[in-house]
Amino acid sequence: MSPMKHLLVAFLSFLSICSTAQTKKEPTKAAAENSADAPVALTWEVVEEKHQGKNQTLSVLTFKNTGKSPLPATGWTIYFHGTPSFKPKDSNAPIQIEPINGDYLKLMPTTGFKELAAGETLRVELVAAGQIVNESRAPRGFYLVWDKDKSKGYTVQNQIIKPSKNMVGWTTPQDIYGRNSGIKDVPANELTKVFPTPAQYKETGQAFALTEAVPVVADQAFQREASLLATRLNTIFGKKPEVKTSGAGKAIRLQKKEGLGPEAYELTVSPQEIVISASGPAGAFYGTQSLQSLLPASALASKQTSVAVPGVQVKDEPRFGHRAFMMDVARNFQKKAQVLKVLDLMALYKLNVLHFHLNDDxxxxxxxxxLPELTQVGGRRGHSEGEKNFLQPSYGSGPEVDKSSGSGFYTKADFVEILKYARDRHIRVIPEVETPGHAxxxxxxxxxxxxxLMKEGKKAEAEQYLLRDLNDQSVYRSVQYFNDNVMNVALPSTYNFLEKVTDELLAMYKEAGAPISTIHFGGDEVPRGVWEKSPVVQQLMAKDSKVKTIDDLWYYFFGKLNDMLKARSLYLSGWEEVGLSKVRTNGKLSYVANPDFVKENFHVDVWNNQGANLDLPYRMANAGYKVVLTNVSHYYLDLAYQKEYDEPGLYWGGYTDVDKGFYFIPFDYMKSIKVNDDNQPLTSTAAFSDKEQLRPEARANIVGLQAPLWSEMVTTPERFEYMLLPKLLGLAERAWSPDPAWASNPESAQSKAAYAQAWSAFVNVLGKRELPRLNYYAGGFNYRIPTxxxxxxxGEVLANVQLPGMTIRYTTNGEVPTAKSKIYTGPIAQKGTIKLAVFDPAGRMSRVTTVENK
Structure with missing residues (x-):
């Protein structure tokens, strides 16, 4: 499911943008002299929310000629990315804006644009739908193309000026203080030292002295797990411990014990030995991960000669068998090294499914x-005439090909390496091939x-994998504003293509020796109007009595995909739409669980639990579908942590801080919806009263939890990790650990007290153990530090922090705090401007909080 859905739906009424291009002239000689670059800079600034009393925003785009010669009145176009609702306020404005496709727009001078002299500026007011809560709604990726050479684009300098006042109800320092006020500081020695929280845990007070001389003695079935543990210990001691199959004396022992679940383990640490018992390799592996979590973060900071491992007795197994992270590399690409780093992170926190979103629009x-064009064309973005060599830019990826995260792909060898890496860490990789939309x-x-191939005279070969009807006159627009992104499901060549991709993927899994039981075929957000004027669709409907309407094509398509997968001993996974039927009652469209596919073992990732679909995950589970709870309300990691202009991330589905994943109640999640989409406390739960609850017998159909990280706004590894952590740790806790006692009746006074205690313990573990560890683990992670x-x-300033163990520093002279600034230990009495920042143990700091003490 694409997270831009509701953000863009809100703009549908603002699509009436002027589409009449003005006559262009060749650029002047002066412009030609400047054509090696873009002699213009742009500044964009929000001026007014609720402009004219409507749900729209007034902003200003200021042009400045930064060249030495005049910017001509004609002969150029500026391309950029943003909502297609951006348009000049004045119908006589000197510019016009036209949508191209998706988020890709172009800005052109009109007859009212006058030559702009060197150093001069031009101010143009724009109106756009909705509010500009944060920078994710700002226009971006501006570049200029001269009419003289339309094949080349030149990046334009672009500055965004933050609104100077709180116009949209941003989160305040006082709000954050209130949310943190119930958090208690828990002494480090009282914290559970295995994370996620194990089913049974006891400390004995009898530590084990771990050194490089301590061997890993493992049953033959656990040699791979033993080797991975030894490799990890090598990063601590600078020497890899010996791995053996037998031996007496002090050792880390991985031994078989029958009768435990496939992912269960037992861990005992005594002064004499460390023993991990499991009936299978997965359990043994999770035992080694718990052993790693027992080690303090300081052990990773520098080479050690000896580490004291706390004495514990642990019996543990996961609550859910499907504990997933979805990584979107289609919108913006992440390199192989980052994927391997993510797999290490997932392994540490016992997540066992990487849902790999490998393609999209x-x-x-x-x-x-x-099929080399898939990566030569589909894997690259840049300024393009006709998109014959690569795709158009998206999400501000810029005009230059291969110069941004808009371009990139994994070779077959890369993917096999990723699969092997995941296999060794007991992580299943589910590849997603988005169909028929988002394609x-x-x-x-x-x-x-x-x-x-047509140029080569190979017509039959050319048509073998074609994905659209060349004579289709259907008109549609997806929620991301594409008008050409849906495969034609009546074409036999579409199924040729999907079979080819499936078989090549299976060959890679076979080469890697990696397990595969399903392929995710997407299935979401196919817009109205698709296929309606396709001749091949009409031909299919004429000869196939089961395809009577356009809606029936949906079941036709996924029925054929299901047959293809069953022939390869796989089951079909998809977003919720693959298991839904369209029902029209009195002209009103609704979706209900499709009974025809229930018996086919479809697995559905259900993200939509908002509005009329609040209970959709439970309705589908009650109908018999295997459901992975991917609730946007709690687990969409690409949503901003909080409502603040400087806080990156989308917000169409609300806001997700680390607490939402932690307090999620899988079997009764409506009780864990505490705020609305605007992040304000719910004043009424009346909307829940008529919603379908999960039936006890359907609990087995909730197979797991998943957190997706969509990447529209994620262009660097640093931003990726910022959005990922620490939010992912809330999912890890809830997917692995037993159902907490406070979840059975969360509104009772007893449960509220138990939750407050559990929340305090959780954030103390994160702030004092896990995030300090992640400063070093797998090369270190750029997790978010809370403000x-x-x-x-x-008359005094009081401060607090969400994650105990982190340090607040402050200044009273208006300067930005540094690692040498005063540490906050109590109320600040000084008057004036107080600036505060949170620092983690490695010295990284949060954004600055400013308070006026008058």
């Missing part, structure tokens, strides 16, 4: 032998293949 990211990259790639909460009371 904006990119195809895996090499498929025999623009594949469609454009196969168009390029078709054109190449300080602050409030003025009785």
């Amino acid at each position: 904006e990119g195809w990211r895996i090499e498929i032998p025999g 623009r990259a594949a469609i454009k790639s196969m168009d390029a293949r078709y054109e190449r 300080a909460g602050a409030v003025v009371q009785n």
Whole structure:
């Protein structure tokens, strides 16, 4: 499911943008002299929310000629990315803006644009739908193209000025202070030292002295797990411990014990030995991960000669068998090294499914032998005329090909390496091939293949994998504003393509020796109007009595996909739509669970638990579908942590801080919806009263939890890790650990007290153990450091932090705090501007919080 859905739906009424291009002239000689670059800079600034009393925003785009010659009145176009609702306020404005496709727009001078002299500026007011809560709604990726050479784009300097006042109800330091006020500081020696919280845990007070001389003695079945543990210990001691199959004396022992579950383990640490018992390799592996979590973060900071491992007795197994993270590399690409780093992180926290979102409208990211255009065209973005060689830019990826995260793909060898790495860490990789919608990259790639082979006179070969009806006159627009992103499901060549991709993927899994039981075929957000004027669709409907309406094509398509997968001993996974039927009652469209596919073992990732679909995950589980709870309300990691302009992330589905994943109640999640989409406390739960609850007998159909990280706004590894952590740790806790006692009746006074205690313990574990560990683990992670909460009371500034163990530092002279600034230990009496920042143990700091103490 694409997270831009509701953000863009809100803009549908603002699509009436002027589309009449003005006559262009060749650029002047002065412009030609400047054509090696873009002699213009742009500044964008929000001016007014609720402009004219409507749900729209007034902003200003200021042009400045930064060249030495005048910017001509004609002969150029500026391309950029943003909502298609951006348009000049004045109908006589000197510019016009036209949508191209998706988030890709172009800005052109009108007859009212006058030559702009060197150093001069031009101010143009724009109106756009909705509010500009944070920078994710700002226009971005501006570049200029001269009419003289339309094949080349030049990046334009772009500055965004933050609104100077709170216009949209941003989160305040006082809000944060209030949310943190119930958190208690828990002494480190009282914290559970295995994370996620194990089913049974007891400390004995009898530590084990671990050194490089201590061997790992493992049953033959656990040699791979033993070797991985030894490799990890090598990073601590600078020497890899010996791995043996037998031996007496002090050792780490991995031994078989029958009768435990497939992922269960027992861990005992005594002064004489460390013993991990399991009936299978997965359990043994999770025992080694718990052993690693027993080690203090300081053990990873520098080479050690000896580490004291706390004496514990642990009996543990996961609550859910499907504990998933979904990684979107289609919208913006992450390199192989980052994927391997993510797998290490997942392994540490016992997540066992990587849902790999490998293609979408904006990119195809895996090499498929025999179909080179998929990566040559579909895996690259840049300024393009006709998209014959690569895709158009998206999400501000810029004009230059291969110069941004808009381009990139995994070779077959890369993917096999990723699969092996995941296999060794007991992580199943579920590849996602988005169909039939969100398929623009594949469609454009196969168009390029078709054109190449037709030029070679190979018509039959050219048509073999074509994904669209060349004579289709259907008109549609997806919620991401694409008008050409849906495969034609009546074409036999579409199934040729999907079989080819499936078989090549299976060959890679076989080469890697990695398990595969399903392929995720997407299935979401196919817009109205698709296929309605396709001749091949009409031909299919004429000869197939089961396809009577356009809606029936949905069941036709996924029925054929299901048959294809069953022939390969796989089951079908998809977003919730693959298991839904359209029902029209009195002209009103609704979706209900499709009974025809229940018996086919479809697994559905259900994200939509908002509005009329609040109970959709439970309705589908009650109907018999295997459901992975992927609730947008709690687990969409790409949503901003909080409502603040400087806080990156989308917000169409609300806001997700680390607490939402922690307090999620899988079997009764409506009781864990505490705030609305605007992050304000719910004042009424009346909307829940008529919703379907999960039936006890359907609990077995909730197979697991998943947190997706969509990447529209994630262009660097640093931003990726910021959005990922620490939010992912809430999912890890809830997916692995037993159902907490406070979840059975969360509104009771007893449960509220138990929750407050559990929440305090959780954030203390994160702040004092896990995040300090992640400063070093797998090369270190750029996790988010929370901003300080602050409030003025009785003439003094009080401050607090969400994660105990982190340090608040402050200044009273208006300067930004540094690692040498005063440490906050109590109320600040000084008057004036107080600036506070939170520092982690490695010295990284949060954004600055400013409070006026008058």
